[in-house]
Amino acid sequence: xxxxxxxxxxxxxxxxxxxxxxxxxxxxxxxxxxxxxxxxxxxxxxxxxxxxxxxxxxxxxxxxxxxxxxxxxxxxxxxxxxxxxxxxxxxxxxxxxxxxxxxxxxxxxxxxxxxxxxxxxxxxxxxxxxxxxxxxxxxxxxxxxxxxxxxxxxxxxxxxxxxxxxxxxxxxxxxxxxxxxxxxxxxxxxxxxxxxxxxxxxxxxxxxxxxxxxxxxxxxxxxxxxxxxxxxxxxxxxxxxxxxxxxxxxxxxxxxxxxxxxxxxxxxxxxxxxxxxxxxxxxxxxxxxxxxxxxxxxxxxxxxxxxxxxxxxxxxxxxxxxxxxxxxxxxxxxxxxxxxxxxxxxxxxxxxxxxxxxxxxxxxxxxxxxxxxxxxxxxxxxxxxxxxxxxxxxxxxxxxxxxxxxxxxxxxxxxxxxxxxxxxxxxxxxxxxxxxxxxxxxxxxxxxxxxxxxxxxxxxxxxxxxxxxxxxxxxxxxxxxxxxxxxxxxxxxxxxxxxxxxxxxxxxxxxxxxxxxxxxxxxxxxxxxxxxxxxxxxxxxxxxxxxxxxxxxxxxxxxxxxxxxxxxxxxxxxxxxxxxxxxxxxxxxxxxxxxxxxxxxxxxxxxxxxxxxxxxxxxxxxxxxxxxxxxxxxxxxxxxxxxxxxxxxxxxxxx
Numbered sequence: 001x002x003x004x005x006x007x008x009x010x011x012x013x014x015x016x017x018x019x020x021x022x023x024x025x026x027x028x029x030x031x032x033x034x035x036x037x038x039x040x041x042x043x044x045x046x047x048x049x050x051x052x053x054x055x056x057x058x059x060x061x062x063x064x065x066x067x068x069x070x071x072x073x074x075x076x077x078x079x080x081x082x083x084x085x086x087x088x089x090x091x092x093x094x095x096x097x098x099x100x101x102x103x104x105x106x107x108x109x110x111x112x113x114x115x116x117x118x119x120x121x122x123x124x125x126x127x128x129x130x131x132x133x134x135x136x137x138x139x140x141x142x143x144x145x146x147x148x149x150x151x152x153x154x155x156x157x158x159x160x161x162x163x164x165x166x167x168x169x170x171x172x173x174x175x176x177x178x179x180x181x182x183x184x185x186x187x188x189x190x191x192x193x194x195x196x197x198x199x200x201x202x203x204x205x206x207x208x209x210x211x212x213x214x215x216x217x218x219x220x221x222x223x224x225x226x227x228x229x230x231x232x233x234x235x236x237x238x239x240x241x242x243x244x245x246x247x248x249x250x251x252x253x254x255x256x257x258x259x260x261x262x263x264x265x266x267x268x269x270x271x272x273x274x275x276x277x278x279x280x281x282x283x284x285x286x287x288x289x290x291x292x293x294x295x296x297x298x299x300x301x302x303x304x305x306x307x308x309x310x311x312x313x314x315x316x317x318x319x320x321x322x323x324x325x326x327x328x329x330x331x332x333x334x335x336x337x338x339x340x341x342x343x344x345x346x347x348x349x350x351x352x353x354x355x356x357x358x359x360x361x362x363x364x365x366x367x368x369x370x371x372x373x374x375x376x377x378x379x380x381x382x383x384x385x386x387x388x389x390x391x392x393x394x395x396x397x398x399x400x401x402x403x404x405x406x407x408x409x410x411x412x413x414x415x416x417x418x419x420x421x422x423x424x425x426x427x428x429x430x431x432x433x434x435x436x437x438x439x440x441x442x443x444x445x446x447x448x449x450x451x452x453x454x455x456x457x458x459x460x461x462x463x464x465x466x467x468x469x470x471x472x473x474x475x476x477x478x479x480x481x482x483x484x485x486x487x488x489x490x491x492x493x494x495x496x497x498x499x500x501x502x503x504x505x506x507x508x509x510x511x512x513x514x515x516x517x518x519x520x521x522x523x524x525x526x527x528x529x530x531x532x533x534x535x536x537x538x539x540x541x542x543x544x545x546x547x548x549x550x551x552x553x554x555x556x557x558x559x560x561x562x563x564x565x566x567x568x569x570x571x572x573x574x575x576x577x578x579x580x581x582x583x584x585x586x587x588x589x590x591x592x593x594x595x596x597x598x599x600x601x602x603x604x605x606x607x608x609x610x611x612x613x614x615x616x617x618x619x620x621x622x623x624x625x626x627x628x629x630x631x632x633x634x635x636x637x638x639x640x641x642x643x644x645x646x647x648x649x650x651x652x653x654x655x
Contacts, residue, residue, distance in 0.1 A: 024051050033253075034097065036221040036266075039080040044072040048082055048092060058091035058128050058205065068092035068206065074216040076109040076169045077264070081218035082206070084118070090208035095126045096222055099201040100178060105223045106201070107173040109264070111216040112138050114149050114166040118215035121156065122174075125202035132156050133199040134174070134183065137209065138164060144210070154185065154193050162192040169218070171263050175256075176201060189263070189330055219264060223253065235454030237307075238299065238425040242283040247275035251285055251295060261294035261331050261408065271295035271409065279312040279372045279421040280449075285409070287321070287418045293411040298329045299425055302404040303381060306428040309404070310376040314419040315341050317352050317369040321418030324359065325377075328405035335359050336402040337377075337386065340412065341367060347413070357388065357396050365395040372421070378428055379404060430454035435461035439470045444477060444490075446470035466490060483521035495521060502527035504536060508606055511542040511556075532556060538650075539605045540637050548648040576638065580652035585626040587638065587649075591617050598642035602626060602651075605635050615640070628653050 026041035035054050042051040048070055049055050049062025057066040068090055071083035084090050096106070112118045117139035124131035135156035141147045142155060153161045164170055170188040176197055177183075183197035206217060233239045238257055245254040251273055252258050252265025260269040271293055274286035287293050299309070315321040320342035327334035338359035344350045345358060356364045367373055373391040379400055380386070386400035409420060426432075435457040436445025444467035451461060468490035469475040479488045483498040499519040503512025504527055511533035518524050534556035535541040543556045553560045573590030589598065595617060602611035610631055615622050628636070631653055638649040 023053055025053055034222045034224060036219075036223075038077045038219050039070060039075075039082055040077065042070040042080060044070050044080055046070045054095045056093045056095065058093060058207075065089045066091050068217075071216065074111050074169075074218075076111070076218040077267070081111070081216045082220075084206050084208050084213060084215045084217070086116075086208060086211055086213050088208050088210055088213065090206075090213075092206040093123075093126075093128055094204040094206065094220060096201050096203050098126050099224075102178055102224050104176045104178070104201060105173070105221070106176060106204075107171060108220040109169045109218045110138075110164075110172050111169050111218075112164070112166055113214055115139075115212075116149075116214035117146075117210055117212045118152075119207050119209035119213065120172075121205045121207070123202045123205055124199045128203060128205055130202070131199060133197065133201075134185070136172075136185070136187075138215070139212070140209065146212075152187070157195060159193050159195070162187050162190065164188050221266075233424065233426070233451060233453045233458055235430045236424055236426045238423070240423050241280050242273060242278075242285055242421060243281040245273040245283060247273050247283055249273050257298045259296045259298065261296055261410075268292045269294050274419065277314050277372075277419040277421075279314070284314070284419040284421040287409050287411050287416060287420070289319075289411060289414055289416050291411050291413050291416065293409075293416075295409040296326075296329075296331055297407040297409065297423065299404050299406050301329050305382065306378070306380045307404060308376065308378055308424070308426050308428040309407075310374060311423040312372045312421045313341075313367075313375050314372050314421075315367065315369060316417055318342075318415075319352075319417040320349075320413055320415045321355075322410050322412035322416065323375075324408045324410070325404065326406045326408055327402045331406060331408055333405070334402060336400060336404075337388070339375075339388070339390075341418065342415070343412065349415075355390070360398060362396050362398070365390050365393065367391050380428075426454065433457075433463070435463060436465040436467075437470065438462045438464075438467070440467075440473040442467065442473045442476045442478075444470075485521060500529070501531075502529060503531040503533075505530075505533070506536045507533075507539040509533065509539040509542045512536070537605070538635055538637075539607050540603070540648075548646060550648045550650060552650060554648075574640075574647060574649065576649045576651060580654040581628060582653070582655055583627075583629045585628050585638075585651050585653075587615075587622075587624045587626060587640075589615060589617070589622045589624070589640065591620050591622075591642065595620070595642055598622070598640050600624060600626070601639045601641075602628075603637045603639065604631070610636070629655075 024041050028036040047063045047067035049057055049067045056062055059066060069083040070080055072079045075081045119137050121135040122133045124133055136152060137155055138152040139147055139149055141153040150163055150166045151161055152164055164187050173186040175184040181196055181198050183195055184191055185193040250266045250270035252260055252270045259265055262269060269292060272286040273283055275282050278284045322340050324338040325336045327336055339355060340358055341355040342350055342352055344356040353366055353369045354364055355367055367390050376389040378387045384399055384401050386398055388396040432452040432454055434450050434452050437449035438445050438460060443462060445462045445465045446467055447465040466477050468487060475488055477490045481488045481498055483495050487494045502518050502520055502523045504516035505512045510528055512528045512531045513533055513536040514531040518527055532543045541554050545554045547554045547562055575588040577586055598615040600613050600615050601609055604610050611626060615624050633653050633655050636651050638651055640647045
C-alpha cells in the first residue's frame with residue numbers, strides 16, 4: 001500500500017537580484033509548499049528569471065537568450081507556462097534550496113509537441129555544475145540519439161526507456177527521500193525509476209538540449225513530506241480517517257492516494273479537509289457544491305481477489321452527493337459503478353434521502369439525511385460480483401466485470417454537499433475480528449466505538465466491550481465500588497453497598513433523629529452520623545446533656561429529672577407563666593432563708609444566650625418579668641443559678 005505523507009511549513013524563499021525589472025515573487029497558494037509557481041503572475045513574452053528569485057539561468061545572467069520565456073502559447077493552468085525553446089541555448093535553473101535531508105515531493109506539468117524533444121536534470125547544488133543527480137530526456141535516448149516521438153529515457157543513472165503523451169500535458173513527479181537515499185520518478189502517473197539517490201536537491205535544470213527542443217513547464221511544486229503513521233487497521237490495504245491533515249486545506253496535498261481527476265492538486269477541483277462534520281475525530285473530506293470538485297481516491301488497480309471497500313458518508317438535508325468506481329487509477333477509462341444521492345439521474349432531483357444506483361441501471365434506495373451512514377461494497381473480482389450496502393441495506397447484488405482502480409467523489413451539481421470519513425479497503429477473505437476503542441487505557445473497551453479488522457487489535461483497541469465510561473481509567477468492570485456518586489464497576493448501579501446512613505439534626509446539637517435518614521457518601525447539610533437524639537427540636541436535649549429538674553429527659557437516657565429532685569434546691573417555689581407566652585414571661589421564685597440573689601440566663605434552641613439578669617430576693621421571694629417580644633417564636637431554656645444549685649425551665653414563645 002502507499003505511504004501517507006504530511007506537509008510541513010518551511011521558510012520563505014531566498015531572494016536574489018533581478019535584472020531589468022523588480023521581482024514579483026508571487027506567493028505560493030499551495031498550503032505548506034516550499035515553493036510553487038503557476039507562472040500566471042508574469043507577463044507573456046518576458047524572460048522568466050527577472051520575475052522570481054527561484055528562477056535564474058546556468059550562468060546566473062537573466063534576461064538573455066539563456067533565460068526561459070514566459071509563454072501563453074501553451075498552459076496547463078491558464079494563461080501562462082514556461083517555454084524552453086529550440087536552439088540548444090536556453091538553460092533555465094529552478095532553485096530548490098540545497099536540501100540535504102527529509103522527504104520531498106517535486107513535481108510539475110510538462111508539454112512536448114509531437115516531433116519535438118525535451119530535457120531536465122536535478123543538480124546537486126543551486127550553483128549548477130557540481131553534479132548531475134538525475135537526468136531525463138524526451139524524444140531522445142541519449143545526447144544526439146533521437147527516439148520515436150513519445151519515447152524517453154532515464155539517462156542518469158543509466159535507466160530504462162519510458163513513454164509519455166505528445167501534444168498534451170502530463171505530470172512529472174519525483175518522491176525523493178534524502179534520509180533513505182532513494183528516489184522514485186513518475187512520468188504521466190507511471191513509475192519509471194525507483195533507485196538509489198545519494199545526493200542533495202539543489203536545483204532543476206530545464207535545458208534546450210538540441211535544435212529540436214520545444215517544451216513547456218507549468219505548475220511547479222516542491223513540498224517536504226514527513227512520514228506519518230501507516231494505516232492503523234491491521235490487514236487493511238488502505239485506511240484514512242482524515243485526522244492527520246489541517247482543516248481548511250485541500251486534500252490532495254496530504255497523501256498520495258488522494259488526487260484529482262486531472263491530477264493537479266490544490267485547485268478548485270481538489271476536495272477539502274473539513275472540520276464542519278466528522279464521524280470520527282475532528283475532520284472529514286468535503287465535496288462542496290458547484291460541480292467543480294472531482295476527488296480521486298486511488299485503490300491500486302486491483303484485478304483479482306475479494307475486497308471490502310467502505311466509508312462513512314454524510315449528506316445534509318436538501319443536498320446531493322455522488323461517487324463512482326473507476327476501472328483504473330487513471331480516471332476516465334470506464335465507470336464500473338455509480339451511485340447518486342438526492343438524485344435519480346443527472347439533472348433529475350429526488351426527494352431528500354432518496355438515491356439510485358445509476359451504473360448499472362438499478363433501483364432507488366433510501367439513506368438518512370443530516371447524519372452519518374455507512375456505504376459498503378464487497379467486490380469479488382474472481383467471481384465477477386459486487387454487493388453494495390447503503391446504511392446497512394443491500395441495494396445491489398450484480399455482475400462486476402471490471403477492476404478496482406479508484407473512487408471518484410464528484411460534485412455532481414450546484415446543490416452537491418457531501419462528507420466522507422473513515423475510508424477502508426481490506427481483503428475480505430481476511431478473517432475479521434471486532435475490537436473496541438479503549439481511550440482511557442484501562443483494558444476495557446467502549447461498546448459504541450469498534451472496528452472490524454484482520455489480525456491483532458489496532459493500537460488503542462481491545463477485544464473487551466464492557467467499559468461504561470471510556471474517559472475514566474478508574475471506571476470499569478474490574479474496579480471496586482466506592483462511594484463517589486459514580487458507577488465504578490459498571491454493574492448499572494451507583495454506590496451500591498457503600499452508601500452511608502446519615503440522620504437529621506434539626507436542632508444543631510450534633511445528635512441526629514433516628515427516624516429521619518438520608519443515604520449519601522458524605523453528610524448532607526443538616527445531617528450527622530449519630531442517631532441518638534431523643535428530641536431533635538431542642539438543642540439542650542441530647543445524650544450527655546446535664547440532667548436538670550425540669551420535667552424533661554435532658555440526657556436521653558429514658559429517665560426524667562433523675563438525681564435532681566426539686567427538694568434539694570435552694571428554691572421552695574418556682575412558677576413560670578404564661579405558657580406559651582407571646583411577649584413577656586413572668587418568673588416567680590421562692591427561696592429558703594439566707595438566699596438573697598440568683599442569676600437568670602435565657603438560651604435559645606441553638607444554645608445561644610439571648611437574655612441575662614440578676615434576680616434579687618426580698619423576704620425570700622422574687623417576681624421577674626423577662627422581656628421576650630424581640631425573640632423569635634420557638635423553645636427557650638431558662639437557667640436559674642443560686643449558690644450551688646442550677647434549675648432550668650423550658651418556655652415557649654409563640655408570636
